[in-house]
Amino acid sequence: MATRPFRAPHHTISEAGLVGGRSIPMPGEISLAHNGVLFLDELPEFNRRTLEVLRQPLEDGSVTISRARSTTRFPADFMLVAALNPCPCGYRGDPRRSCQCTAPQVEKYMGKVSGPLLDRIDIHLEGPAVPFRELSASRPGTSSGQMREAVLAARMRQAARFGDGSGRGPRSNARMSSREIREHCRMDPAACELLRAAVADLGLSARAHDKVLRVARTISDLDAVDTISCAHVSEAINYRLLDRSLWQ
Ligand SMILES: [Zn+2]
Numbered sequence: 255m256a257t258r259p260f261r262a263p264h265h266t267i268s269e270a271g272l273v274g275g276r277s278i279p280m281p282g283e284i285s286l287a288h289n290g291v292l293f294l295d296e297l298p299e300f301n302r303r304t305l306e307v308l309r310q311p312l313e314d315g316s317v318t319i320s321r322a323r324s325t326t327r328f329p330a331d332f333m334l335v336a337a338l339n340p341c342p343c344g345y346r347g348d349p350r351r352s353c354q355c356t357a358p359q360v361e362k363y364m365g366k367v368s369g370p371l372l373d374r375i376d377i378h379l380e381g382p383a384v385p386f387r388e389l390s391a392s393r394p395g396t397s398s399g400q401m402r403e404a405v406l407a408a409r410m411r412q413a414a415r416f417g418d419g420s421g422r423g424p425r426s427n428a429r430m431s432s433r434e435i436r437e438h439c440r441m442d443p444a445a446c447e448l449l450r451a452a453v454a455d456l457g458l459s460a461r462a463h464d465k466v467l468r469v470a471r472t473i474s475d476l477d478a479v480d481t482i483s484c485a486h487v488s489e490a491i492n493y494r495l496l497d498r499s500l501w502q
Pocket residue numbers: 341342343344345346353354355
């Protein structure tokens with residue numbers, strides 16, 4: 255009970271196995287990952303319908319399973335982490351190997367993950383292939399210990415922001431409502447202008463706009479500053495990789 259769960263179900267998992275169900279409702283992987291991490295490797299390989307049922311729990315932090323005679327609610331406040339290849343062969347955009355996939359193949363592959371689901375994921379990041387000599391060399395960088403310190407400090411700022419520990423209201427920036435975003439995400443004028451331009455040029459949805467602000471709030475918390483600046487907004491926009499028409 256003292257360790258946060260990490261669940262990594264295989265992509266052949268059934269809808270009931272993932273979200274819960276069966277005739278006598280049982281918790282699924284999303285509930286077993288409550289207060290922890292749900293990792294879905296090779297996201298497009300999951301059944302599309304199975305993925306779609308994640309949308310509501312991602313919003314609510316719980317899942318409701320209705321049966322003819324009863325309704326059961328399980329907690330499901332998990333952090334979704336997913337990985338996918340850029341195309342079926344995996345070499346799209348790799349400078350060292352050429353990708354053999356056709357445009358329709360890439361489109362079909364990416365199309366297995368719906369826009370509304372991607373919209374609910376805060377950070378989209380590309381992990382370029384790492385050359386072997388860099389994998390094997392020990393290079394100076396941020397250690398896990400240093401990262402942990404930075405995360406804990408940012409969490410402290412959030413705890414101070416949201417209050418009394420009564421359990422009411424959000425516990426983290428990711429859970430801020432639109433109203434709380436307006437209250438807590440103060441931007442300097444340049445940051446404001448950058449976000450406005452990004453919404454217009456990249457066609458970000460209202461939900462993506464709010465996500466950019468929540469993530470920018472977290473980046474500025476990591477910097478230990480109160481006002482969100484241009485650099486924070488621009489980093490957060492860069493994490494909306496899959497909103498842009500990258501795959502067309
Ligand atoms: Zn390919």
